[in-house]
Amino acid sequence: MSAFSDVELLHDFLTEAGDLLEDVDSKLVELEQSPEDAELLATVFRGFHTIKGGAGFLEATHLVELCHKTENLFDKLRSKKLLLDAEMMDSIMAATGEVHRMFGEMRNGHQPGAAPVELLDALDAAIEGRTVAAAAVVEQVAIQTASEQAHSPVVAEDDLDWAGLYEAVVGVAPRELEQAALSTGMATEAISRQAAAAVRPKAPASKAKAAGPATTTAKENSIRVDTVRFDQILNLSGEIGLTKNRLSCLFQSINAGVVNDDLIKSLDTVVGQLDMLVSDLQSAVMKARMQPVGRVFQKYSRLARDVSRQLGKDVELVIEGAETEVDKSILEELNDPLIHLVRNAVDHGIETIEDRIACGKNPKGIVNLSARQTGDHIVIEIQDDGRGMRPEIIREKAVEKGLISSEEAGQLSVQESLQLIFLPGFSTKDQISDISGRGVGMDVVKTNIQRLNGRIEIQSEPGHGSKITILLPLTLAILPVLMLKLEEQIYSLPLSSVREIIPIEEDRVQFVSGKPTMVVRGEVIPLLDLATLIGRESNPGPKVGVLAVSGDRACILAVDSLVGQDEVMIKPLEGIKPKGVAGATLSGEGLLVLVLELRELIEGKL
Template sequence: MSAVPDDIAADFIIEAQEILDRLGEQLVSLEQAPEDADQLNAVFRGFHTLKGGAGFLAIHAMVELCHAAEDTLGKARSGEITLLAQHFDAAQQSLDYLQSMLDAVSAGREPTHAPPALIAQFDAHGAPPVIATPVAAAAGGGDLISEDEFEHLLDALHGDAAPGAKALPASPSPAAASPAAPKAAAAAKPAAEVEHTVRVDTKRLDAIVNLIGELVLSRNRLKTLRTRLRDEELDRAVSTLDIATARLQSAVMRTRMQPVGKVFSRFPKVARDVARSLQKEVDLELIGAETELDRNLVEALADPLVHLVRNAIDHGVESPALREASGKPRSGHVRLSAQQEGDYVSIEVQDDGAGIDPERLREKAREKGLIDAEAAARLSTDECLHLIFLPGFSTKAEVTDISGRGVGMDVVQSRIRELSGTIQIQSELGRGSRFMIRVPLTLAILPTLLVQAGEHVYALPLARVVEVLHAPQTSLGWFDGRAVLDRRSHTLPLIDLRRWLGVEPSPAALLTVVLLQAGEARFGLVVDQVRGREEVVIKPLPRALRGLPGYAGATLIGDGRMALILDVDGLRASD
């Protein structure tokens, strides 16, 4: 690699990653419609731009591989060849190698060259194409670009360059010669319409978010003091501060938001690769890619979603022959969708495959000793479906490279819970399955319901609260040694928070019960008092409580006291 400024190299890494993410989706679309000239041009430009930037940085391995892809795509653009399955396979494999090369560059290592067989696969006749040897940052390097041209490349990647815009100088190969648009094309846009962006280190954004969190805590404290002091002037000042804090909080949070499309863009390639390895036919539909989430959540959701999509194709979608035999289209359908719902975002992975047999899950869990026969017999259909989240649970008869439903699904659920989210399942035999994830827009500030047990205050994630109700002690029943409440023809199990904490339960004649949602199940939490809703800033648990079930974090509330944030799933499981 050449000695170039660190900031230029860092910019290239960021932009190259965005190009790679887009190329996976673009290649799948082109394979489905090879006659689409616009998509072919977009894929060509992607490899061409990567080659230009890599050439400027003298990343020879990337230049070599991108040139091979670009050369074949250029011949397809000119009508010299028709793209074949081998070309698409080679292009998709090249993305994996380019990703490894980019990771090496990010880590300061010299990338490894792609196998010669892969480069040869790009040639329509099986013979390796003639590849120009990249020259280091010296005069006359055909694959290299100047620093000014590189800066223009980075500007273009932000969206200012339209399809067919100025192509950067590449190798002398005829396939790489693109028509250049006037340099002033972007400048022709009226100044008022030009969007200006500034790169900001994410650590700075995180620091600002932390400061906003402290401001929110101070605001909550002042609001509590306001009710005690009852001073009209103070009341107006606190109200003004409250409004300004809310606006500032919203503005800062928006700077951290990213569309889930940043993650969704990789799934067409994932679906294609998995389907081909299993000899299945699958159409992937993406909906709501523009839905925005906190960038930390977008990145954290990537692995769970990959697992769910792979499982939908592996265990959900049947083989083409089986689908035809059952009257279904040969090609299976998997839908990945996202939409905002208030302070939360719902993400769903749905397939039209064979569905999940709850009775088979019940039997498998019993056979593996994950649940005893008596408990298994009492499970409802929905509870049976959630057995796949038990550690070590699987219904798959043989192990393959593709994770089956149940293999690692406990990890998926744990990861979603770490994000203060929930995951639920719906399935119908012969019709398919649907996995529904719900996560907050941001993890920095959490809407909660404050409750009291004894002298201590606890916070419950508001997303898990269904309703608050009151019930006389005399209305309680008992089942399997635990208190239950008949609620709208359903038996609702109760957990007394004081008893769970190891404190003598309240002797009150009228119980205050917070109805909570845990997966498909609901239960009631008996508390002494409900204090109301409050936005809290999540802090790490005290060292003595780390690892204990039922606790998700800590926070400071308006009266200055520390309150523990309860983990609803852990609370129910540990009772």
């Protein structure tokens, strides 16, 4: 039996070889700046040699051939029989791109196809010391790979069948919820499965097919964790087990009718210990999910290098704070926004070599990608020393493309003008290229960041460069929420979206263009009935207003009453993404609570 048919062995190879290839990619960018660095040459040589060995065991012949030729080239480079030049580096970069492609085919269970003959000939020529016009045979595979890896937005349903959702989860129709309490034994996994089953049949067949690829996109399902953190989790689990045994003894005493002050005091002490241990365990598990952002950042050195070379620019990507840690789920979703931002910094931000010299700048442009932790948030900054953004040009382009009127453009401040780049369809490029000009990218960035409960800010100085700042929570697993009620049903809203709570009084409600609004400290804010937004009947009784913010939009949500603040473990609804719903959780009483997503909920309503 072929080793390739061993799924576990293949998975192990792809995991280890994938990490190794990412390291090789980053080392190659460094090597281009220091082509005679013996340590870098040896590291890349060992990388290709190791990958070749594993591929040989799996009988991936074409991968072995490609790695063998590249390994031979580096053997001559490290023994100083050859000197690394730009054309040779292009061939090497193309070879690593082909290895990435072959890994993708192996991940799908297929033996990898052969590398292009032109690439193999270019490597042979480089080994023999012959000059080859690399540009004629080498494609910019890194850019294509990055585009293919971009995260596909989740396909959302236009309308959610709330009645079907509740009936499937709770087992009764919505109107019967007042008389039927949800059992506290319902697991959150069951919530996800039953809710998904309720909504999925409502989707048209065409939409279900369209959503298929998005749900099958390969995501890394393994994680590297320091054994010290695992030991901490194991110790806490043992302590909780001992505390549980103590609680069982106390419970038996109570059942036997032995109730006195000492027993009540012991019970109070044990419950306090259990509360502390569970909190510590929760914290330890969250830390185990934390991963350094450098795992994502290191990919972009290659991207910046290839884009700049394609555009004829000289750009260096400087990475800072790679050791900063963030939750794995957030790290996975950061890939697509950062690809767009790094690519835009090189394409739009950094000038050509000639223009930089004419402005008295260093011919080499610098793009700085940094990360740091501030409180319970992570701050990511992408800063360049390029041409900067000119607000007047941005306004002109937005008017030219019909995104805003000339009257609206004349009333915008500098900061509001910069925010126009996030509008769908906006682009300052007159011609479409492989890299930019289609008017997509920055709107995707903003949408994805908001989906992660984050925000994005822009600062720019014409002639000196731009800085884009992304602020994100460290984790999405534990979410602080505001619990609110519509009749007897509890909903929750992320606390990060809530600005304040205000009473809704009839004499304070004003109508603008037929729509209810309220004035809060001189600001006119739309008033929306939450029950109407989710398709429920509105209660005519007194209302409480929740002033909430999503991006640069604010609204007041009218609800029946407030329950209070809580921290919940949010569970996504597997296989679907209902509009206006981020996920589901259970309250302390065991009742189903849907976590609302404000951005989708108010979309098109303001």
